[in-house]
Amino acid sequence: MKLLLTSGGVTNRSIRDALVELLGKPISGSRALCIPTAQWGHPMCGPASVREFVTGEPSSLGWESAGVLELTALPSIGEERWVPWVREADVLLVDGGDASYLCHWIRRSGLSEVMSSLPETVWVGVSAGSMVMTPRIGDDFVEWPSAPDDRTLGVVDFSIFPHLDHELMPENTMVEAERWAADIAGPAYAIDDQTAIKVTDGTVEVISEGKWKAFPA
Numbered sequence: 001m002k003l004l005l006t007s008g009g010v011t012n013r014s015i016r017d018a019l020v021e022l023l024g025k026p027i028s029g030s031r032a033l034c035i036p037t038a039q040w041g042h043p044m045c046g047p048a049s050v051r052e053f054v055t056g057e058p059s060s061l062g063w064e065s066a067g068v069l070e071l072t073a074l075p076s077i078g079e080e081r082w083v084p085w086v087r088e089a090d091v092l093l094v095d096g097g098d099a100s101y102l103c104h105w106i107r108r109s110g111l112s113e114v115m116s117s118l119p120e121t122v123w124v125g126v127s128a129g130s131m132v133m134t135p136r137i138g139d140d141f142v143e144w145p146s147a148p149d150d151r152t153l154g155v156v157d158f159s160i161f162p163h164l165d166h167e168l169m170p171e172n173t174m175v176e177a178e179r180w181a182a183d184i185a186g187p188a189y190a191i192d193d194q195t196a197i198k199v200t201d202g203t204v205e206v207i208s209e210g211k212w213k214a215f216p217a
Contacts, residue, residue: 003133004022004197005125006130008194030090032065033067033092035094037070053095063091071102071108094125094130094132096126101146159189161180164212189206192211195209195210
């Protein structure tokens with residue numbers, strides 16, 4: 001898969017241009033599936049925030065079509081139904097919430113086994129939707145009580161501290177990001193909501209109109 005790992009979504013022209021480059025065609029000619037699953041695992045999220053995600057950014061970007069893929073439903077309907085939906089999509093828009101919960105359902109649903117066969121599909125992560133692709137998220141970001149630890153999918157080899165200096169998250173300072181990175185003990189990035197990390201064929205590129213910092217291993 002091609003990855004566009006964001007903190008706050010497609011928030012500026014630079015990130016939008018990176019998305020179009022990954023797609024290889026206009027957004028208006030691309031099909032998206034929205035995955036809100038991570039929200040159910042976070043105590044600050046619920047039906048209203050899920051509705052806001054589904055009716056917000058996906059609609060505003062101007063996709064040819066945008067549907068919803070709820071991972072918790074997939075084991076009960078069978079792969080013969082949902083795998084074609086995923087294969088037909090150009091983009092998976094994966095929202096934030098709890099990355100541990102999302103990781104569990106990516107595996108439990110079977111999506112993790114399908115992902116490796118989607119080389120041209122673009123994964124656009126928002127917050128936890130980005131963090132889930134990393135090896136670890138750090139204990140500070142685990143909210144789901146049933147999470148066994150802070151390990152996630154490990155599709156990329158770096159971790160992500162999102163929402164740097166966000167006005168509604170005063171605890172997400174650079175000082176806290178540096179402390180978090182020391183605990184992670186691996187390569188990591190702190191990114192704000194105007195920043196994204198693009199990953200194609202193992203090449204990592206930071207796209208930013210805001211603030212970010214790389215932490216070496």
